[in-house]
Each structure stands twice: as structure tokens, then as C-alpha cells.
Amino acid sequence: MKLSAKQASLLVLAVLIVLSPFFFPSGYYFRVGSLLFVNGLAVVGIVILTGFAGQISLGHAGFVGIGAYACALAPAYLGLHPALSAVLGAVVSGATAYLVGRPILRLKGYYLAVASLGFGILVSMVLANEARWTGGPDGIKTPDLGLRGLLADMGLELTNPQFWYALSGLALLIGAWLALNLRDSPTGRALRALHGSEVAARTVGIDVAQAKLMAFVVSAVYASASGSLLALQNRFITPDVAGYMHSIELVTMAVLGGAGSVLGAIFGAGILTLLPQALTVFQNYEQIMLGLVMMLVMVFMRQGLLPSVLGLMRGRGE
């Protein structure tokens, strides 16, 4: 039996997530792994928007912020369970993306990049300045999800990093599965068609504005889920998470690993999450190293790291 590209991608991801812990020398690696998965989830959203539909958002951290703060604010003010708060965050993010995206995505060109940039900055400013509700720049505590305690009662004792490794790994798998399914669905094909040529896509009867809007909303929900996972895992959240730099980081991860490929983008998230940890010895040069890697990839591997390397390997095989 030959696996399809989709099944192969999912299998590789699942095997890596399940087998990696056997090589972890300490609990700290679970923490790094779960950060990688949380970033990866947001980056898969970027793949749908940028890789499939060819639109660029420079404000996705705004949605990460909405998802994160939903988990802090909804339990405190509405008495909602943290898990439901994450769902609420996703709904709010999706609705906001719909309202912001609807007028903008009717236009051609870089309007989405500029508008989303403004939107992201706006969200982080509101989070920092409305200190009465959000705790201001010093941040705010998020409640315990309670699931770890529940598992412990059922006889499955996990340390905190282990639990979050498992949960965010699972979330990433589901996220990647949905994204890969979307890619091969009629909607995904429509998105990729308009990436190639908007005029051609319109000619074959695709509602271009509608399709772009859908991609934007879906990717916002991904970002929101990533923010919720981060907030619940850290038990504390500050407006930095919605900051402009985080938006850029997410786009960089996707482009570095390969924005057109789900697995590639996750790989990019992995590099940018692990590199600062591996480079603490050269902490002062971290930015330089990242810049250098990014430039080299842009010049020599325009498709991103993973697709380019795979392409090279295939080329050699023939």
C-alpha cells in the first residue's frame, strides 16, 4: 500500500511527537517540545493563509492575544471553565477576523498586510492599556485547566511539562490533519488557484473575496487556539504575546520552513523555537544567527527549508 502525501506527513509528525520523549534526558525538553507545538499550531494557520491562499498577515499575534486573554478574562469575569474560554476565544477571534477581513479582502494587493499590522498593534495596545480588566503590561494570571488533576485521579500521573507536551502535541496533530484535509478539498483547491492567479480563479467561477475571507478566519482560529494553549500552559500571560514581534516571528517560522507545506512550516517553527535554547551560550548573537539563516534560506531555498531539501533529495534519486 502506498501512502498519500497527506498520510505520510501526518505519520511522520505523529511518530516524531510520540517517539521524541524516549530521547529526552530531562523534563525540560517536554517544555521546549510543547512550546514548539504551540508555535507550530499558529504557523499551520499561517500556512493556510499564506501558503495556500497567498495572503500575508502581519498581525496574527493579535489573534494569539485574543485566544490567550480569553482564557484569563472569561474565567475571571464570566466564571467560564478555562476549556470553554478557549472555545470562546476562538469564536471571538474568528468573528473579529470576519469583520476585519470582509471589507479589506475585496481589495487587491497588500491591503491585508497593512490592515492586519494595524489590527495586531491595536490588540496589544488595548491589552496593555486597559489595565483595569487585563492587568496591564504586567500581565494577568490564567486558571488551571484542571485536566491534569483529572488524569491523576484516573491513575495517569504526568508532570506539568509532560502533560502540556501531550496536549499541545495532540492539538498540533489535529490542526495539521485539518489543514491537510483542507488542502485537498474543493475549498483548498480554490485557495491554491487564487494564489496562482486571481483572474484565472475568478474566470473558473471561484468567489475570490469569499475564499480569501475563509482562509483569514480559519487561520485566525488557529492562532487563537495557539494563544489559549500558551496561556493555560504558562498560567500567566502578558501583552507581549500579542506584540508585533510575535506576528513577525510566526510569519518567519512559516517562510523559513516552507510556507506552502504544513510539515515544512512546523519544521520552521521547530528551528526558531529550538535555536534560541541551543544558542544560550551565544545569547548576544542570537539575532544575528537568525537573520543569517533567514537570508540564506531566502536566497538559496525560496520554497523554504524542508520543501527545498526534499526536492533536492528527489532530484538526486532520479
Next chain:
Amino acid sequence: MRKLLTGVALASLASLSFASFAWADIKLGATVSETGPASFLGDPEAKTLKLMVEQINASGGIKGEKIKLFLYDDGGDPNKARTFATRLVEDDGVVAIIGGTTTGTSMSVMPVVEDAKIPFISLAGAIEIIDPVRPNTFKTPHTDRMACEKIFDDMKKRGYTKIGMLSGTDGFGASMRAQCLAVAPNYGITILADENYGPKDADMTPQLTNIRGKSDIQAVLSPGFGQGPAIVTRNYAQLGITLPLYQSHGVASNGFIELAGAKASEGVRLPGTALLVGELLADNDPQKPVVMAYKTAFEKATGTPVSTFGGYAHDALRIFVDAVSRSKSTKPADIRDAIEKTSGLVGTTGTVTMSPKDHLGLDLGSFRMLEIKNGGWVLVK
């Protein structure tokens, strides 16, 4: 491929631990913001920790055991701080953690240390770090509430009861503003104007004009951090406002006088630590020898003037060393108990006496009211 990267990470870690293997006796962890927006706090803290650990090890360590310092730079990012805290606990196996330069980084380290039951001494200001008291979390800097109390106390002595406030909207300014509003009634002080500015604003003239417009105001308080308070001071002089101006402990450094200018800052009062005015302290002041020893060592080693913030790290390390020397063993739980029993320890911020209900251990007397005169500091009696 992730395995490959984990391998790379592992290899670099291994090389790190190899270098230190011989002396890995007492492992002390630290995560401070050496770079990033809070680097003017974190940089002197990191230098102080490195310098003092070297000094202590050179003079034989604690009870003959050397300290091995694991120091990470979180760049002021709370998410990174939490990751480094996890790394210190899970991977490096430290017995205590110093750090959390900012309130945000401290608050995100806290769940990790409380989970792992490792004593943690924060270097950040906000009162929420130690109130409510958590078993394993301690801190060295005065709280912003104490700064408000010290300032209001001085205002009351001078007979000012109606004041205006101009606060920064950054974490420090926002937190101190809230604390000042809360304690003002205890000193019979009414706040007639409550203005604010953004951390990157370049001109505070409109807010100050508003404050000047209220004729009843007798003094002005400016809680803030970084360049904002210096601009406030400059604008204040430019507008020719003659009311007494109070700044916060957040700008208690010579850099502030340089930024604001000696002329504009003449007569400005602020609460500061003994470290800033080491030479001016009375000879019988218990803090004088401690402060001067640290100041001399720091300035000799780094060539830069000593700062209050480095002093926080100095005190944290002193508390740790003192606790380890009294502790039954070097187990985290015993060190925690010993830290809680710290009594009469003289540091740069004051004399520290902790209890199960007080994980800061400082009183108002440890703050000194300072005034700027001719571009330098004088003690207000």
C-alpha cells in the same frame, strides 16, 4: 529531524556542564533580562551575580562548597523566563533561583518554582509577587506601595495634602499609580489630577498644563520608569512650574539626573536606597560598610557606576548565601526554610527580616528620601 536538533541542543548543553563539572557543588539558577527593553535593570543584575559568585568562590565558597551559577538571559520575555525556569529546575537541577527582572517574568517563573518547591528570590517591584505570600517565592526590592507611602509621608510632613499625579502607562507606572491611589487616603492626601502618558511619548506639556490649571494642587507626583519621568522633569522646568516635584524609586539613578539635566531636576525628591548615597551615610549607619563594599567592588570590576537594580541582585545573593550557611542541608526545602528565617541581614535596600507572613522583610525606614541638589543627591533628614 527534530531529533537532530535535540541532539545539537544536547551537545551544547553537555559542553556547558563539562566545563563546570569539577565544582558543581551548590547549583544556583538565575534568569534575568540582560537584553531587551528591561536590560538597564537586568544588565547590572547579571554582572552583580557573576561578580559576587566569583568573589564568594575565591574566598572559599559557603562552608567550603563552591557555588555554580547557571545564568540565562530571558530578554524580558515572560514566556522565555518560564522556559528557562523549567530548564533550571528540570535540567540543571538547581537548589534555588534568583531572578525575574520584571514583574511579568517573575510572575511566569512563579508557577514553575511553586510546582517544583524550589526557593525563588525575585528582583521585581510589584507587591503581587509576595502578596498573597506563596511558600517558595521571596523578593528583594521595596514594593511600589512602600514607595507611595514613603512619598506621602514626606508630603504630609511638609504639609501638602492636595496633589496631582502624572503616571506612565508602562507596567511600573500603572502598578505604582494604582497603589498610590489606594494608600493616599491613609495619609489624608487627595489626588486632584490623575494624568498619564505612554512609555514612548516625547512631550508631557499638555498633561502638566492641565495639572498646573488646577489652582489647589500643592505638589506633583510622577510614578514612572525609564525616559518618561526625565521628560516630565524637563517639561516641568520649561513650563516654569514651581510646585515641589516627586519622582519614584524607578528612576533612582544618576542616569536620571543626566537625562533630565541638573538644572531641571534641582529640588526633585524621590525615595531611593542607601546604595545611591553610600558616601553620605553616617559612619555608624549599619548599611554603610555593606553598601560601600558592593559599590567599590562593582565599580572596580565593571567600570560602570553602581545601580539600585544591581543592588537588588546583590541582596538576593546575600540572602541565599546567608540561608545556605544556616541551613541543615543544601536541599531546596531546607534552604527555603532558612530563607524564611532570615533575620537582621543588612543589604543595600535595607535590613531584611523575613517571616512566614512576610517574604520581603523590609520596612519603610529602609527607604531614604533623597533630593537632587546641584546635579547630585542629598539625604533629606
